[in-house]
Amino acid sequence: MEGEKGNFMNQEICTLIQNLNRNNIAANFVNSREELPGLLKSLIPVGSTIGCGDSVTLEQTGIFEWLRNGEYCFYDKFVPGLSKEQKRKIYLDNFSADFFISGTNAVTMNGEIFNIDGNGSRVAPMLYGPKQVIIVIGSNKITSDIDSAIKRTRQIAAPLDAKRLGKNTPCTSLLRCIDCKHKERICNDFVLITGQFIKDRIRVIIINEKLGY
Template sequence: MSSATPYSPATAGSISRTIAALAARNVDAILVESREAALAKLREWVPEGAEVFVSTSETLDTIGYTEYMHGNDRYINLHDRMLAQPDAASQREYRRKTTTADHFVGSVQAIAETGEIVVASGSGSQIGAYSYGARRVILVAGTQKICATLAEAEARTRGFTLERHDRWLEGRGSARAPIGKFLVMEHEPVVGRISMILIPESLGW
């Protein structure tokens, strides 16, 4: 990839172009110095007492946000409430409610320097929240996910990201799974609804 390899954080110029392009599409992106700064920013942006759903994310696991939120009774934690449902059918039904969370925190598979955001999902559980349902969406990503073009961002997602996800599934004793839903976020009509925290490290897939 011209702007970054799948493993290497993007250059300063690439990050600057990406942030500007995201802003033109009504996505408020900031660059923080480290994963610790990203965690602090999430704690600032999602106030105590808020309703929040934390999506499954290697990036959020790595920076410590998943652990911080798990069992944290200072928030209305929809993920914990979903897991507390008595059976799989009840969990699926509760997950439908999470798409309209006040705060929905997750990650993405790739970001184009031209401002498009690419998201792939097996179940599609976060797609509805990202595209419309959640009142506020906060996306966290390492800058190695920045690609020069939308075509490269899609290729990264269908290639490198899917391969890494398959290896992760195999490590858990699960079978490989195809991409179920594929979303390209090109423009957000509601100003201030979507924010992104970029971290100058290789985080997630």
């Protein structure tokens, strides 16, 4: 089946997009990370306010730098030297942003979006606030069902993310989750999005590459 811009999508991706659409979630497919900025530019009007969540995928695709150099008002939480209060203000500003861009931990074949968060600053704007939410994923984030999404996130993504963040949780050395109660635990908020009241408020962009954790 031919996708947008002539990209070839396999049957799994076609089915996923259909199921996302059925859940009132829009979807796009691109073959490579190089196509992502052009697609985003077509979706986001110049001058829009844009917030973001932590995302290795967005870092790998260069989107944070693209937003800084683009024609947008980017609420940049990564500016060196930000105080806790300054960062908190950015988190709150994200709720009134025109667009919120993030990665995600997993998307099931039924068109459900699953995340585990530490303090909720990434998942909260996905749920409510910004006019539009754009979630960018590599094909490795697609799972068969909710159980496999949870397993993937807890046993693969969370340990790697905790290590990236310099946490001292058991998973950073074990590279697997033991459901710890450590004070630096990042697995606090388990959020499953199964649909949207407002059609296409959330959009998932699938890149035909392995990206992120």
